[in-house]
Amino acid sequence: MSITVSTVATRSGPGRSLRDSLRRVADAAVTPLSIDDVLDVFHPLRRGADLRARIVEVVHETDQSATIVLQPGRDWSGHVPGQYVRVGVDVDGVRLWRTYSLTHGPRADRRISITVKAIPGGVVSDYLVHRAPVGQMIQLAQAEGEFVLPQPLPDKILLVTAGSGITPVIGMLRNLYSRRTPPATDIVLVHVNVDESSAIFRDELRALGSTGRITLVERYDDQHGILEVDHLETLVPDLDERLAYACGPAGLLDALEAHHAARGLQLTTERFRPHLVEAGEGGTVTFASGTVVEADGATPILDAAEQAGVLMPSGCRMGICMGCVIPLKEGAVRDLRNGAITTAVPGETGPGGVPIQTCINAAAGPCHIDH
Amino acid sequence: MTAITKKPVNPTAHLTPEDIEQLGIELDAIRQEVLDDRGERDAAYIRKVVDVQRRLELASRAVLLGSALPPLWVLGTVGLSVAKILENMEIGHNVMHGQWDWMRDPKIHSTTWEWDNASTADGWKHAHNEIHHTYTNIVGKDNDLGYGIMRVDEDQRWHPAYLAQPLWNFINACFFEYGIAAYDLELGRNLRIPKEKRSAKFKADLSKTLKKIRKQATKDYVINPGLAIPFGGFLPTLAANFTANVVRNLWSHSVIMCGHFPEGVETFEKKSIPDNETRGEWYLRQMLGSANISGSKAMHLMSGNLSHQIEHHLFPDLPSNRYAEVAPKVQALFEKYDLNYHSAPLPQQVYSAWHRVVRLSLPNGWLATTNVKNLPEQTKLLWAMSTKGPKIRRAAAARLQQQARRLEQAKDVTTAA
Numbered sequence: 173m174s175i176t177v178s179t180v181a182t183r184s185g186p187g188r189s190l191r192d193s194l195r196r197v198a199d200a201a202v203t204p205l206s207i208d209d210v211l212d213v214f215h216p217l218r219r220g221a222d223l224r225a226r227i228v229e230v231v232h233e234t235d236q237s238a239t240i241v242l243q244p245g246r247d248w249s250g251h252v253p254g255q256y257v258r259v260g261v262d263v264d265g266v267r268l269w270r271t272y273s274l275t276h277g278p279r280a281d282r283r284i285s286i287t288v289k290a291i292p293g294g295v296v297s298d299y300l301v302h303r304a305p306v307g308q309m310i311q312l313a314q315a316e317g318e319f320v321l322p323q324p325l326p327d328k329i330l331l332v333t334a335g336s337g338i339t340p341v342i343g344m345l346r347n348l349y350s351r352r353t354p355p356a357t358d359i360v361l362v363h364v365n366v367d368e369s370s371a372i373f374r375d376e377l378r379a380l381g382s383t384g385r386i387t388l389v390e391r392y393d394d395q396h397g398i399l400e401v402d403h404l405e406t407l408v409p410d411l412d413e414r415l416a417y418a419c420g421p422a423g424l425l426d427a428l429e430a431h432h433a434a435r436g437l438q439l440t441t442e443r444f445r446p447h448l449v450e451a452g453e454g455g456t457v458t459f460a461s462g463t464v465v466e467a468d469g470a471t472p473i474l475d476a477a478e479q480a481g482v483l484m485p486s487g488c489r490m491g492i493c494m495g496c497v498i499p500l501k502e503g504a505v506r507d508l509r510n511g512a513i514t515t516a517v518p519g520e521t522g523p524g525g526v527p528i529q530t531c532i533n534a535a536a537g538p539c540h541i542d543h
Numbered sequence: 544m545t546a547i548t549k550k551p552v553n554p555t556a557h558l559t560p561e562d563i564e565q566l567g568i569e570l571d572a573i574r575q576e577v578l579d580d581r582g583e584r585d586a587a588y589i590r591k592v593v594d595v596q597r598r599l600e601l602a603s604r605a606v607l608l609g610s611a612l613p614p615l616w617v618l619g620t621v622g623l624s625v626a627k628i629l630e631n632m633e634i635g636h637n638v639m640h641g642q643w644d645w646m647r648d649p650k651i652h653s654t655t656w657e658w659d660n661a662s663t664a665d666g667w668k669h670a671h672n673e674i675h676h677t678y679t680n681i682v683g684k685d686n687d688l689g690y691g692i693m694r695v696d697e698d699q700r701w702h703p704a705y706l707a708q709p710l711w712n713f714i715n716a717c718f719f720e721y722g723i724a725a726y727d728l729e730l731g732r733n734l735r736i737p738k739e740k741r742s743a744k745f746k747a748d749l750s751k752t753l754k755k756i757r758k759q760a761t762k763d764y765v766i767n768p769g770l771a772i773p774f775g776g777f778l779p780t781l782a783a784n785f786t787a788n789v790v791r792n793l794w795s796h797s798v799i800m801c802g803h804f805p806e807g808v809e810t811f812e813k814k815s816i817p818d819n820e821t822r823g824e825w826y827l828r829q830m831l832g833s834a835n836i837s838g839s840k841a842m843h844l845m846s847g848n849l850s851h852q853i854e855h856h857l858f859p860d861l862p863s864n865r866y867a868e869v870a871p872k873v874q875a876l877f878e879k880y881d882l883n884y885h886s887a888p889l890p891q892q893v894y895s896a897w898h899r900v901v902r903l904s905l906p907n908g909w910l911a912t913t914n915v916k917n918l919p920e921q922t923k924l925l926w927a928m929s930t931k932g933p934k935i936r937r938a939a940a941a942r943l944q945q946q947a948r949r950l951e952q953a954k955d956v957t958t959a960a
Contacts, residue, residue, distance in 0.1 A: 201604075201766045203758045204657035205597075209650075213597045265586030267647040490825070492859045493672035494641035494653040510575055522647055527654055529641075 216309060219246035223312045225259075227304055228283065233372045237289040237336065238301045239275060244284055244312055251315030253277045253343040254417075254442075257286065260311030260522065263299045267311065269520050270296045273339035273419075273442075274315060277347025287372060289336035313523070319419065319442035320344075325357045326415045330408055332428060334364040334399075334420030335372075340442055341419060342373050349385055359386040360408050364420065367394045399424070401431040412437060419443075451504040451513045451536040458540045467535040472508060474530040484530060484543070491532035499525030503539030508532050546682055546698060546812040547831065554809065555827060557881060566880055567823030573872050574858050577865050581645065585862045589643050589651060592633055592844075600626035608771045610779035623787040625845075628794055630659045632847025637863045639668050644860075661720040661756045666727035666748055676859050680803060680832035681811045686726060694903045696810055701906045701940065703929035708904040709897070719792035724752050763788060794845070797893050798836070802852035804896035805834045807885055829856040830877065835870075835886035842889065843867060853884065906940050908947030 198207035208221060216224050225242035232238045251257070251274050260269045272286035290301040319340050321329070333341050341361065348355050361381075365371040371390070381388030389407050391399050401424075405411050412435065418428050419442040432439040453469035459482060467476035474496055477484050487495025491509060500516040505528055507514070513536060516526040525542055547553055558566075603622030610616040635658030637643070643651045657664045670686065678684035682696055693712060694705045715722045725731070733745045763784035771780040809831040817824070836842065836850035843850045843866075851866035854873055861869070877884040887895070902910045906928060913921045924943075928936045 197766065200758070200761055201770065203762050204659060204755075210597060210601060213594060213601075262583075262586060262646070262648075264582035265584075265646050266582075487669070487673035488677040490677065490822075492676050493668065494639075494644065494860075495668065495673050497641070497644070497654055509571070510578065512578070522649070524649070526647060527644060527652065 217243065217245040221245055221247070223247055223314065224309050225284070225312045227306050227308045227310065230300075230304060230306060232301075233287060234370055236301060236370065237287060237372045239285050239287045240300055240304065241283055241285045242310070242312075244282070248282070248284070248312070249314055250278055251284070252320045253347040254320040254340045255315040255317040255343075256319075256340065256442075257284070257315050258313040258519065258523075259286065261296050261299065261304070262308075262310075263295055267522060268296050269311075269522055271519055273317075273343060275339050275343045275346070277343055277350065287336070287339045287342070289372065317442070319417070319440060321417070322415070325355055327356075328358045328410065328414040329360070330411065330414035330416040331359065331361045332364075332404075332416065332418040332420070332424075333361070334424050335366070335370075336444075337418070337420030337424075337442070338363060338372055338377075339419075341417070342376070345377075345380060345386065349380065354385060360389065360414065361386050362389045362391060362399075362404070362407060364391045364399050364424070365393070367392050401427045404428075404431070411435075416440070417442075451506065451515065453536065455503070455535040455537045455539060457535050458538070460542050469506065469534050469536065470508070471534055472531050473505065473528075473533055473535060473539070473541070476535070477530070482543075486531060489531045491529055494529065496530045497527045498530060499542040500528045501525040501540040501542050504536040505533040505539060506536040508534055546696065546815070547809045548812050548815040549698065554831065554883065558827070562880065563823040563827055564821065565823075566876065567821065567826050569876055570826050570857055570873075571822070573869050573876075574861065577858075577861050577869060581862065581865075585864060586643075586646050586648075588864045589634075589638075589646075589862070592629065593651065596626055596629045596634060600630070604767060607767070607780045607783050608774050608776060610771060610783050611774060611776045616779050616783055620783040620786050620790075623783065624790040624794075627659055627787050627791040628845055631791060631795055632798070632849065633844055633863060634658075634847075635660065636847045636849070639664055640672060641860050642862045659759070660723065661752070661759055662724035662727045663748075663751050663755050666752060667723065670723075670727040670729075672859070676856065679829055679856060680809065681813055681816055681828075683813045686729075692731070693900065695804070695899075697903070697907050699903075701936075703936075705904045706925075706929065709901050712897075712900050716793050716796035717789055719796040720788070721756070724756065728752060797889070798846045798849050800896040801836050801889065801892035802833055802849055804899055805885065805887070805892045806895045806899050807883065808832060808834050826857060827882075829853070830882055832856070833885070834892060835884070836889050836892050837886050838889060840867075850889075853886075906936075906943055908940075908943035911947045911950060912943060 195207065201207075202210050211218060212221060215221070217226065223245050225244040225248075227240055228243050229241035230238050231241065253274070256271050256273045258269055258271050260267050262268075272288055274284055275287040276283070276285045288297050288300045290298045317340075321344055331341050331344075345359075345361075348357075348359075361377065363371065363377060368374065368390075371392075374390075377386075377388050377390075380386045391407075393399075408414070416428075416432060416437060416439045418425055418439060422443060425441045425443060429439060429441065454467055454471075457465045457467050457473055457477065459465070459477070461482075463480070463482055465476050465480040465482065467473055472489075474484050474486055474489070478486075485496050485498065487493035489496075500514065502516050502518050502525075504513055504515040506512070509532055514526060514528055514533070515521075530541075547555070555563075599622055603619045603626055606615050606622065607619035610619055635656065638651055638656045639653050639658070641653040644653050646652075649655055653668070658667075660667070675685055682698070692715070693708050694701065728745065728748055733741055733749075764781055767784060768777045768781040771777055811828060811832070816828075820828075830853060833852040833856045835853050836846060838850060848863035848866045849855060851870055854861075854866040854870055855863075857873065858866075858869070874884050905925070909921065909925065924939055928939045
């Protein structure tokens, strides 16, 4: 399913439009800022601004999860239920990017929502669930993702979710059942959780189940034991007739994929990206040009790269002038002055990577540098 | 001033290499303490300053539309001057130092920031962050010492041209932003090179700077005055913008002069700096080569916290709002290691810096040996030194220095008695 992305306004004629001319004058009046920088002070959610959103409500779903209702900027192009969005949240002053599923279908009030489960040690998820104040601005990217229901809908669907894997699915269900004419599709949802109290959207799902809109199969590890995919058929007898969608931890998805592949059945999955970057000692540094440099854990990346013949920007070589700052796209580096680790995880850190000072940082594992 | 190694008593003579390394470790610990605590409060601070500055500038420019009315002219000009000072000092200077890079906000980042000044961010970052902060107060390496146009050290040979240096300094202060742009480009050195031999980098930088100057001038002297035409305010707005730029220039020049120029701040000889200067030694040089301005919170804000020049030079990448907090700890270290923590109110530091400029514009010892009684005689001597050729000049200079030394000795004897 394609997403419509607003295209750049096409020029009507050879001359510049009045709008463009006004803009040029306005920019010239506030240089070196652009008029957008000035307007951001007053209306950060206007059309033409960088995409942002304001937190308008935080609804606690369980002890460890909350739905964050957002008012996105005017340039938000909408989404299809099941898609996810990247958000940049300032936690303790540092902008960190994460990806969360959108948990409402398109709404009349143009608001969107993400539902976040606080994971142990999760800086952003913990902040959003427990500390984020209403009114705070966050950064936003447009919705992405292929985990969406086909159109037209098939007769029978199986949805398998575990833990916060319910989040893209609740968006689909809310969208389907908020329509004036609910769909005729027969939907079975197998919803797996550790225990009842940690089940996000439990009551809302039960309400959908009790009114007969979906068939809800609740599975709790503490009551039923860990779900074995081989037993799925006993829970869903007409498994083979259903188009399947699953979202949850990697272990479950791997097992389901193997299970469905063995039966020749179609399955669409959505994976949560795990943190893969672990800081080590030294490593390979890969540059955008394709050059790969071996760097040990005690040599600044700048020195290692220069020794290997890479032309690097540099300055004071002691960490004060910021003349050597270039983006780390992926990997971990260690500040040789105090041992502080900086990591970059694609999709989690800012779109352009994390800018680092190469003169005082050494590789702490394999690194990809955009230079 | 005289380079530290040529002084009769070197103020660091009492420190062993071990002391200096220990000092470095203790300063590192102060830095780390701030890093560990840096967070939301700091981010909120810089965002607030940026927000206030943008509102103030916009409001001032709006008021200036009516600047045909004198009270509005004054109000708008004061507002715009303050806005420009905040933009250059507390925001621009510090953002371009990377003090806020840790926030990972591309809108407040050393790699993306451009400031309201004639010099380009890239040129300034090179000249200031890299050269000045690394080679602070090393004669011949740190161009901030006299900006290459002034005599800032007794060891620089006096020449009659230096008599005009107070005037140059004042003109440089009025048009400081262009002075900075010129010196970021190393314009003097590059213009001496024949046109066809100038480096491609210089040509590219020059064209970038000229483009920036054109954009800046278009804003202040064409567009904004133009917007005031319907209110009959073209010329008053133009004058207001010009005034605000000069005020900002004078202010930033004064603050910067106070950072390294006051009497008693040390300079260093190029050859006295070891090739592999340790972190401790670098710290020590920063401690001795900088001076603070004491004053109110407003003073610190308007100076971009360069009033904490010592702390800034020790920790150029710590957020500026933290300098006031670490200052007592830094001062305690100065005491512990028996070093001179140079701090005084603004008028005193400005006077001291100007005194040095004037003193060094004259031959060594001239000012010290001159009093009201011998003024005509001394003036005649100065005239002779300026007009009668190098031979006379050298002889007179030697005599002046001898006289000054004697005067100094006599003073010592009186104090001792």
